[in-house]
Amino acid sequence: MKFSEHLAAHLTPEWRKQYIRYEALKDLLYQATENAPQPDDYGEQQISRYFAKFEEKFFQYCEKELSKINTFFYEKEAEAARTFAQLQDELRQVEAPSRPRSMQEKLRRKSSFFFLSEFQDSEQRETFKSNKRKIADLKLAFTEFYLSLVLIQNYQNLNFTGFRKILKKHDKMMQNNKGADFRCTRVERATFYISKQIDDMIVETEMLFTNNLADGDRQRAMNKLRVPPLVAKHTNWTTFFVGLYSGFFILLLCLMASGLIVSYIYSTGDEPYRLIGQNSTDFQNCTELDLSWANLPMKVDCAGHREEWRPALRMYRGMFLLIFIIFLLGINTYGWRKAGVNHVLIFELDPRNNLSHEELLEVALFFGVLWAISVLSFMVCYWLNSWSYVNPLALAVFMLVFLLNPTRTLKYRARFWLIKILSHIIIAPLHPVGFADFWLADQLNSLVTVLLDFEFLICFYTCEVLWVGNSSLSMVFLTGNVSCNTYGYVVRAIVASLPAWFRFAQCVRRYYDSRLAFPHLVNAGKYSTTFFVVVFSSLCAEMKYETRWENPFQYLWLISVFASSCYTLTWDIKMDWGLLEGRPPNRFLREEVIYTEIVYYLAVVEDFILRFAWTIAMSFSLTGVMDQDIAVSIFAGLEVFRRFVWNFFRLENEHLNNCGQFRAVRDISIKPTKSDQNNPVKVERMMDDESKIPLSKHKMSWERRKRIENLCEALHIPDGHLSMQTFKEDQPSTTPQQRSSVTFFLGDEEPSSTGTRQRKKGLNHEDIRYRHLTRTDSEASDQRIDDRDEEESDEEDSL
16 A cells, blocks of 8 residues: 555544645646756756755655644644643633532531531532532543544554655655755654654543542553554455345345236226225135245235235335435445545544444444344235234334344444434424534435324224234224324324424534524524425315316415425525635635535536425426326435435535644533633623532532531531631642633632643643654554555556
8 A cells, every 4th residue: 555545544534634735745846857957958057956946845745744843743633732731720610629629627526426427428428419410521532632632643653654754755756865954953853753642642531531430440541542543444354244134135126116017907897996995804705826935825805805005114214214225324324434434523422332334334234134034024914904004014123123122232323313313303492502413304304204104003003993803813093094194184294394403403402502693593494394384285175166277275385385395405505515615716615625526516406306395296296207106106216315415515624624724633621612702691600600610619509508507506616717718728639730711710810820830831842852752663663664655656657
């Protein structure tokens, strides 16, 4: 593997622009040799001037890259130092007792055992719950911080290796030692190379986590901290099962197709299925039919009395669409990895344990096989007049049990993550909204047909099924109740509005948190148009007229669905995908793109067509070209495909936002953030909430102060001796090296200059002593890449 490929595979995507431009420097070298004057046409002095001018340009480029890398590394190192100091302070606060030991000793001398034990018990109860939550948050914060340190360390190694290799290539092509001199005098004395603060913080983090959060068990601590490989996970067994399930699924689809053909050919009479309301137990006119299907002879009877097949179509359609979107999500994940879109960070997944694209495909194909087996079983039972409608119910129950299985098996981390996000969506107005929350709610907006089909499944087995026994065969018949089939059933209208309501509530909540009318309230308006579409569609179905066009609600539905389509299309392209910025070089796209330009234009056309696909469905309904249930199935599948394409560009836009902020790990902190500092409402809430205030600067509430005053009065402590300073004098110092985003002081106390100097100490890079290292660990680890690349470099030079 060439180093350029190694660099592209192992760099942090959000920091891509901050790495050494290895390919650009290599192109400069090859252009210089290709455009060099020939000795036959020019003199030696002219050739020397040419190469001297080139080397001046080359090393200026290297100096610029070195300065860029140093600056970025300095910022990240200082940010890591501040975060580490904050985590240390938070860890000390969790470990610190609720009151200083010396103060307890003072009270013990002047109090009875009864009053003192009551005081201590109340304090311990108040801090126990908050400490338990903080410990869990600290574990997560330390793991994310450790990951950030490893990314910075990887940034150091990759950039130094890049300089070493390009300068070595320079010396080889220019036949001098100027590259080696630049490396010794500039690169090996650069801050990003000689600074060992990141290595020290890695070691200290491992020690702190092991001793304080893992009960001294280093193996357990490293299992939590260990960073996964930067390349995609790949297991042979997963690949094997993907291929196995794919083969089974294709085979079962062929059997299903042959069964449908046979069913169509051997349908008898003018009544291919039993009419609703017909006597289900009348078997006097049954005729036997012998046929061979799939090389298996069977005897089918009562062809005119079989159950209606449309309910099965609706139920199997919903489950298939759910499997289909999981399969497409696996393709999404593969595409994001290939394009360098960090979906793990965007969804805030655990980077040490998450589903790869192969695992998603495996799950989808596994359920696809079960779905196909269930459909085949339904077809066989349908022809045998057996217990056919048990099959879709059994499949739906199995899928639900798979999702809600409480044991730590069957992709339990992914299942628990999905259940957690779904719970956030359901209580949307009451819970802060993250990207994964509104992304999954957007997926639900493309799965309205799935929700309606599952609602129909519940209604069908509750209201429209009659379970009877017939000798040795148990049979299922329709009762004649058709309430589940029409939009007059109010629950269906509510279910159809749920996904839009979830997103509407999330937008309102985001406005409440940020106070930004744009884009949140404008986005809420987009989802509110769906309510009008559902209401007018329901009223249009309820109000019966001689013709469709005499119904006034038909026109209101057309207006609302057209407005909704225009609104959503504009939002998709402009806001969700970030296109149409009008800036060069991609005037109709955006300033920075990941995919090729033609892909964006095709995606815009596809989104336009599928956003207005309802016009095609309406024309099918008016002309009677296609059965309505079959048309709904086709267009529901197309909507899922539209969402699949939408996912690529939505996450690309979010990824580029993270790149602009150089955000490579999750932002996890149990202290107030900087955004809270500018929000007086949140600051007031945090000041009232004692668990949000660091113990080292804790301001007592009025109730707690009153309890202590009463206790001290009972213990005969003079009033003048009771003060905030009394509790602060004997408290162990827990002042962090870096002040948190929001700092609370006791009374009129101000931070001392000594404390300020102490906090700045450790961030000072002036006292770093430069030292020349002849060989580093990174050189040793990259030697193999260097050796493998040597032969390729020789071939390039010969060319």
